[in-house]
Amino acid sequence: MEIPVYTLDAFTNLPFKGNPAAICPLLHELRDDLYQRIAAEMNLSETAFITRIDPSENFTTGSRFRLRWFTPTTEVNLCGHATLASAAVLFKHKKNVNPKLVFETKSGDLAVTQQGEGYVMDFPLNPTIQEDANEFRDLIKVAVGNHPIQDVYLSANTKKLMVRLADSCDRSVLTSLKVDPVALQSSETSGRVKGLILTMKGSPDNQPGYDFYSRYFAPWNGIPEDPVTGSAHTVLGSYWSKKLGKNKMLAYQCSSRGGELELEVRDDGRINISGQSVTVLQGTITL
The missing domain is CATH 3.10.310.10 (Diaminopimelate Epimerase; Chain A, domain 1)
Known part of the structure; x- marks a missing residue:
């Protein structure tokens, strides 16, 4: 064949x-x-x-x-x-x-x-619920070390946990993180999390005007780090649209390969990812 x-x-x-x-x-x-x-x-x-x-x-x-x-x-x-x-x-x-x-x-x-x-x-939008960071303390420690965070949200539907770095962090903090996939997987074994999104607010005033940045790790599914993740943006789009008060956003996933996504959160509860x-x-x- x-x-x-x-x-x-x-x-x-x-x-x-x-x-x-x-x-x-x-x-x-x-x-x-x-x-x-x-x-x-x-x-x-x-x-x-x-x-x-x-x-x-x-x-x-x-x-x-x-x-x-x-x-x-x-x-x-x-x-x-x-x-x-x-x-x-x-x-x-x-x-x-x-x-x-x-x-x-x-x-x-x-x-x-x-x-x-x-x-x-035309994708589903996956809303998130705010979580207590202490519940995922070990996982967060493995992922971001001692860097300050300001939000932890979970999309129960997709089992993606989203951790937002504090606005005081520079983009270089996100890009330079060395996340050990084996330690990450062993730090969360409850089954509630199958993917970790790290994100931070972007610089929409600087060209090309990214509204937010992210990285995505899914060792639970055999993916140490995914370079650019459409499914993660069904979660990120829901979160950042509310936080930024806008429906159209430009996102950049800053893995070593890097990639750009245009997002539009729609009134019908779905999201366009381009x-x-x-x-x-x-x-x-x-x-």
Whole structure:
């Protein structure tokens, strides 16, 4: 069996920046264990599998597809960068003729439209609840050491914990943090947390005007640090929209690769996440 595979860097327009995802458009469903083994072989934070819903359609004419995402160790319920990359494969490489694509996923229907050089994803918004920092004292200590923090919020739906650094911290504090993924995972074993977001207020007055910065760690799902994370911004968008009093925001995830996301929190309780992507590899998996 031969399976086409594309590797795209998402939330960037430059190769080797943003977040790489492997995308496999499939003519037929595979066994779950095979999906997982392919994802382990690709060894990126996500490998996505696109399958047709209507067998009479193809990747050029169809407008609805099934989409699943796998980390090297597990299947996940929501992934932004691999959704963006999947849409890019269909629009760019399969020359899909539709203005909008809809993916049926574990997080419901996710629509993606082309906009200029990039893509706009219609995603769920994941609100947060404020938590007592002492409940996550060990995890926070591993992540930020003695740096001051000012907010701890949890998105119970996504199991993402968000820790906001104090406004007195410079951006360099966030970018220079060395987070030990093994210590992080062992510091939180209750099952309440499957991902850690570190964030801080941005510098909207300085070009290009980022409203906030973030980094994201998910060793519980086999991802020590994810370079640019769409799903984390369903949480960040909810939090920062309230704190900043604005619906449209420009965000930067300052991992070593870095990536930019445009956000628009909508009145219907969802969020538009926009970004660009670039293809860096095309090949075939032979089984």
